[in-house]
Amino acid sequence: MTMSIDTFILTLFTHGYKARIGTLYQLLIGKRTSSILCYGHFYGQLPYFGLLPKLDRQVYQQSVHQLTKKNFLTVKDEKAEITQEGRKYLADGDMINYDKLNHFVYGKSWQSFFDLLLFSTQVTAELKAGNSSYPPVENSPYKHFQLKKWLAHQLERQSKEDFIQAFSAEWHQLIETLPELEGDFLTNQLTGADVIGKTYHQLGSLLGLNEFELTLFQRHCIHWVMTIVAGSPETYPLMNSLYQLVRQPNYNQSAYQTYQLYLKVKKIDQLIAHRRLKESTVLDHLIEFAIIDEKFPFFDVLTPEIKEMFFKIEKSSPDVRDWKISVIQELYPEVSFFEMRLYQIWRVKGRMTSCE
Amino acid sequence: MNEEIQQVLKQRFGFSSFKKGQEETITKILTRNNVLSILPTGTGKSLCYQLPSYLLSGVTIVVSPLLSLIEDQVRQLQRTGEKQAVAFGSQLTYQEKQWVLAHIAAYKFIFITPESLFQEEILQRIRQLDVGLFVVDEAHCVSTWGIDFRPDYERLASIIQHLGVKKVLALTATATEVVKEDIRQKLFLGQEIDLVQKTVNRVNIFYHVEKLSTVEEKLSWLQSFCSKYSGPGLIYCNTRRDTEEVSLYLSGNTTLKTAYYHGGLTSMERSAIQQQFLADELDVLIATSAFGMGIDKPNIRYVIHYQLPDSLEAFIQESGRGGRDGLQTLSVVLYMAQDQKVHQYFQKELLKEINDFTHLVPLTQNNDSIVLDHFSELQKKWYDFSKSENHSIENLQEKIKKRVEEKAEKLARMEDYLDTDGCRREKILSYFSETSTVQQEICCDNCHREISDFPIGLMSPDSNKKYSKLEKSKEILKNLF
């Protein structure tokens, strides 16, 4: 089975819950609001945040419609759920792997990172071969400047031979770490000295991938490399330093400031006064960091009493993702939306780590 | 002087002799101010401005109509070891543009599209530079802007004056008498110019036209032709989609290594495909006209036009990319009657667009922004052009209508070439007001009706093994480091 946009959308429902169709669309095009980030977090779909920025709403709706017509999805009240037939259809297909794709974290930087990785590889290979006249794979004058500076910095710290050796060793280590297909896919794009890389379209046709599968697979491979390189700076000092040149935070600066201040003052009302922002904006910023930051201090807000209350609610309504503040407030008027959100996020995080 | 030229030729470019017309152009631009050089494709036009730049002080500005051409030219210079060359166009992000502007004085060669050159911010920075040489590449665009849709080219003369540049070199591969006169008037404002012109006749190209009636016939003709004759070959298509489809068809139905190339690929992809083609790793490249100059591949053995080009000028330029090494080469046009409809459609659309434009323009006087939002890209260009050069709309409309007529006329001449029973080479030469010299031994299909095989080499049976899988990582890394 080849992966089409329809199939891809179907895979986004394999979590088995009834999920909002409209919100999923907003997530795919990368609309950044705290409720969309929560949705992404709840259903494990943050990796696809902003993956298809140009996806047309009609095309998306048409896909959902097709999936419903084939009885792969059932739709009720703007929420969709996968059917048994839908699951079977996906299980029968042999699909390209793209599970390391993480557009939420690398969406803004992967292209620049990969461009620099290709370019630095070429420059290093030509350095080894002793060539100074060659057409660079990269045309951007700014990236030339970036790379020149980077290279000069590396050569200040070590001899040319040591640098070439170290860079080559990182590549060897990297392909040892990656599965064969992913490793080959990346290295076949490399150019330098006597090697001429293939374009990713050429590789796509060699592997029999369609344009959409190719998009997913290319990003999967590059995001995987970034995860490895970012996580092991001691094994990949050179590649990591390239990553540092292009990395982009996956939050906005204003939200970051709010969160940093919160960690100091710990009081919401003081925070609002200091930031001179609307209360709802400040809370949205905190919710964003509750999702992003593994060290978020949930228990400043979720005191033992509040947690106890939510445990009770959970007994009657076990799926925290489905909670509605209006329903909860009928029974517990003292609960705020912010508290409910933090509890939901915390519970979903716990479930993900404890594999409940 | 001559010694200096020879020295740079050898040291910088690694050549010991010039091709036809190069030395004359270089000497002229070094000693005189306004030079128009018309050299057929395949004679290395770029060297004509690259070499003198090293003997002149200041920066060389090269205006070229397409971003892809600009990037190709920068790459070509980089292959000679020149690092102070920059491509300035819409491919740069805002930050990159600012960065280049801040460092612009460090470049020896600035390649730029007219659109970018006319931006006030950029123009101001360039005005501060010492411009030693101003090169107008593809200078025929000055005259045929209606055809290439490049009104900007017509404004270059005012920029040259504004910058106070002394030396101007206009380069083109093809120019009829009318176009030559147009360049003289519009680019050089009627001043005295030095002309270097060499014949358009490419003696080593055999011309052939294949009349077919369906797309399927074209594809199967290509399949058997490309499997039989040895490349490397180049197939030109009118649309990006055609390049992809033809490439897919050939790679699926032959053992050939094919690739497609068009302006929709990223700059990195284009660069990779060019390198593969240059290194003979591809048997056939299927491209739009975006593939072209700056790519100096000497051994292209055939150039096939999948559809008829829109003019003999375009045809000569594109077929001329074959056989730069002087060896026997083949040009084929695959022609079916419906093909010209595409060109006629574009002409009709253009007329419609100018008519709409003339109706919209009077409305701009009251409420600029709303009407402007309704303009197409092209209409916006017309609008800017009429504003900046104080052309009346009637005047502009008249001009565009005239261009559409010219375009139809050019297409008709192209069809003459396809339909003729006589010598095709004669047709080409007479179009460019040249008289033929001697009957060539190997000429065209009409001169040699008796031959059944084309005069180029056959594919050796074991020469092509297309890639069937990815190469192994370890192998690649071993070759790299």
Ligand SMILES: [Zn+2]
């Ligand atoms: Zn003939």
